[in-house]
Amino acid sequence: MVRKIKKIGFYALLLLAALSFLYPFYWMILASLTPEQNIGTLGIVPQGITFEHYTGMIEKIPIWSALFNSVFVATLSTFGVIVFGSMTGYALAKMRFKGRNLLFYTIIFTMTLPFQITLIPNYILMVNFHWVDTLAALVVPSLNSAFAILLFRQAFMTIPDDLIHAAKVDGCGDLRIIFQILWPNIIPSIITVGILTFMTSWNDVLWPLIVIREEGLMTMPQLVTLFAVGGRSEAQLGVKLASAVLLALPIIIAYLFLQKYFIQSMASSGIKS
Template sequence: MSSATSAAMTGRPSREDQEHQKMLRRARTRHMIARILTYILLIAMTIIIIFPLLIVLITSFTPNKLTQTWPPKVIPESFTFDNYTSLFQRMPIGKQLLNTVIFAGAVTVFSVFFDSLAAYGLSRIDFKGRGLLLGILIATMMIPGMALLIPVYKLLASMGLVNTYWGIIIPRMADVGGIFLLRQFFISLPKDLDNAARIDGAGEFRIFLQIILPNAKSSVLVVTMFNFMGNWNDLLWPLIMTSRPETRTITAGLAMLTGHGSSVTPYGVVMAGALISALPLLIIFFFIQKSFVQGIAMTGIK
């Protein structure tokens, strides 16, 4: 008589069933341990990522004399709003925020428009020398930006564009990285869409606006966000092209606070300005994070 038959007669589970149950319990235990370890790792990474922002937040409410003490204290003995009051007294924060919005917003709009147009031509239109042109564009990414600062500055200065919005906007109105990223996504779209539109009499610009862009919202959003964040946080170019406080962006204005007119750096005031500068980006990303992450994932799919 087999063990299964005897187990059925006695009403007890067979040896095979017992081994199967043990394997299931082991699998569940391993799965639970792996999940717990994953959560611990994610929590630790989240703390590491958020910790610098927490330091900025705490330091912005810390009296300046306490920020100079050693060893530094993560949680100070007292808090104050004087850093924010001093920030508004030291620099025209409202005007510089407006300058930053105009600079980053205008560059983003122009750059996304021109980048998407160039990407459309390099991905959807067959013309002689297309591969060579793409290679030249990619090769320009190897040129250090520092090598172009003086020639570009001298050119814009000769045009009287120093301390103007156009002076900081014009050199950023196109970006090779954005062109390449959008081109890679445009290639993945079926060309039957273009051909059907051409049969109906649509021109290239109409195909670009009404067919390609609506189907590439995710990749356009990624390029838009990268452009806006990069230009919002840009320091060197606005600092070079502006010399008056009322024409600077907020990052350039904060850079002038560091050791400006004093041997002691007002870390609390600088951190208050950094927090104000970062808040708009955090708010924007909070509302579009789902579409942004989805766009990054879809941009890599072909």
């Protein structure tokens, strides 16, 4: 009986914690569908449903072009990180060369450096390459990730060397081994890297604000930020919340469908040297 009471109490606490995390998202979605005059008194129950905030937002800013730009940039960045990160991780896990461990620990060290340290050098590179106000300035600098390299290395370390030796005996090269033989064995790690990279690219605001000035090339986070703080929303809270909902929706949907692989990978990826 005591064990059952403890179990009920434990699940009650988990439920309370889940509701505390979910309620802000619920309120944001509900408020974006509520008439402006009712948002201040909004609780749990809807007080009228309207889509005027969404139509007003679409009329004020080019949200669909920004959505396309964000999807394009985030998709290319995610694909690049998965491909190049897995290649680098394979080299660090399965190839023997001088300075391999030093290179690995150097990559780990770069994870401790804040993004702001490389901000100015990266911007100077974009200016020299004439990539300012182009989507290349958003895609190219994000085509690799130290975290992705680390995660792929740890995933490849769990795969027996005999599998790679057998593939080489059959005449497979390193690229074919990575993409055709090893990738099917590390699907959770690939999905984890994909989710995290897509989220990072999708939510990035600072770098696009620096290198993109043309409205037609802006990403959704950049455009929504300028829309919310730049006065074009005309201090309408409902319109701001509608833009925030559209910004968060793709990430929420992707995580809901892929959370099983994400949790599986994060639970099974240990650090091996």
